[in-house]
Amino acid sequence: MIDLNRIRTDKQAVIDGLYKRGLGNAATLVEAIYKLDIEKRSTQSQLDNLAATLNKLNKEIGSALRIQGETALLEAKKNEINNLKEMVKQLTQKFKQYASSLSEQLYALPNLPHESVPIGSHADNNLIIYQTPSSPSSGQWAHWDLIKKYDLVDFELGNKITGAGFPVYKGKGAKLQRALINFFLDQASKAGYTEIQPPILVNEASAYATGQLPDKEGQMYQIPSEKLYLIPTAEVSITNIYRDAIIAEAALPIKHVGYTPCFRREAGSWGADVRGLNRLHQFDKVELVQICHPDHSYASLEGMLTYVQGLVEQLALPYRIVKLCGGDLGFCAAMTYDIEVHAIAQNKWLEVSSISNFETFQSNRLSLRYKDKHNKSCLLHTLNGSGLALPRILAALLELNQTPEGIQIPKVLQPYTGFHIIN
Incomplete structure (x- = not known):
């Protein structure tokens, strides 16, 4: 499997290598993987941010529980946590779909030829x-x-x-x-x-x-x-x-x-x-x-x-x-x-x-x-x-x-x- 980092850092070289193998749609295939990887990493970043927010809210609830008369604040925090958990659930499902599709597309790509491999189609x-x-x-x-x-x-x-x-x-x-x-x-x-x-x-x-x-x-x-x-x-x-x-x-x-x-x-x-x-x-x-x-x-x-x-x-x-x-x-x-x-x-x-x-x-x-x-x-x-x-x-x-x-x-x-x- 082609290293994903190679597509991230030297996309054109990967496309050129696949063209050398005779893949006429190499640019389309690699671009799709490149964009999918961006979406996956963006989703992961959102999940990381939500995890940090949830951790902060849980600490705030812990502090509010020690103060009498903060019932309304507690309910608001709990509702916010529940909403965030639902967002995490949806984003996690989205992340899994991106990861599965990315893996499937990477598995379908052949290896890149060494630079000394002769050019030819058959x-x-x-x-x-x-x-x-x-x-x-x-x-x-x-x-x-x-x-x-x-x-x-x-x-x-x-x-x-x-x-x-x-x-x-x-x-x-x-x-x-x-x-x-x-x-x-x-x-x-x-x-x-x-x-x-x-x-x-x-x-x-x-x-x-x-x-x-x-x-x-x-x-x-x-x-x-x-x-x-x-x-x-x-x-x-x-x-x-x-x-x-x-x-x-x-x-x-x-x-x-x-x-x-x-x-x-x-x-x-x-x-x-x-x-x-x-x-x-x-x-x-x-x-x-x-x-x-x-x-x-x-x-x-x-x-x-x-x-x-x-x-x-x-x-x-x-x-x-x-x-x-x-x-x-x-x-x-x-x-x-x-x-x-x-x-x-x-x-x-x-x-x-x-x-x-x-x-x-x-x-x-x-x-x-x-x-x-x-x-x-x-x-x-x-x-x-x-x-x-x-x-x-x-x-x-x-x-x-x-x-x-x-x-x-x-x-x-x-x-x-x-x-x-x-x-």
């Missing part, structure tokens, strides 16, 4: 900052044909059990999936991340705190009777460990990694973009989360990018790094790098990791702070990145490593799979 304006050599298919099979040939994943069975987008991994397909999870977790542990195994259901407060609500309500699976949501990423559960927390500065940065199944309703049902493992309703992902001092968060972002880049290189997959433009940023992000792997048979780039700095956007919602050297309470910065998302990694691995003898397993995974080829 993915075509993203900036490719690195790319390994890659070549298109020359007769290779697409992964959906390979998994059928080697009986690795069964989409029809998943559709029977649950519905489209819920695959069943089988045999060596399941073992390769588990090998990738364990490899990613072990690598993160070596890099100093503490492993967390979090819940995959979260409450409304958790979903609001990390920005899934109200932005992605339509994309999340819900349990309405209990107001719980299936997580779209482990980031939601792990980051909420620190909701309403004050972290000692000496404990920073905090680095966590967690594996969970993830659930997203937005998966489509048409075309090659969503065929096979390209886009699913349920998928496995290893997630990285960092909580950092504001002065160090962008160095941490670059460090996370380098780390995830190293994972893809160990798997020997062709890849590229993309810096997202303002119009393609996620709701909470101030800056995002995507890592995309090349699915050689499809001749398609598939995003396997988004690595983002949210600055104070989430921590403001989380009330996540640290005390500085002056003992002032300050908001921390939160970051997250996929390390990595499995379905598209698996798709790219299968397509790249197919041979006439079978699918070769990358050397770094063979200690985890217990086999070197799928045939």
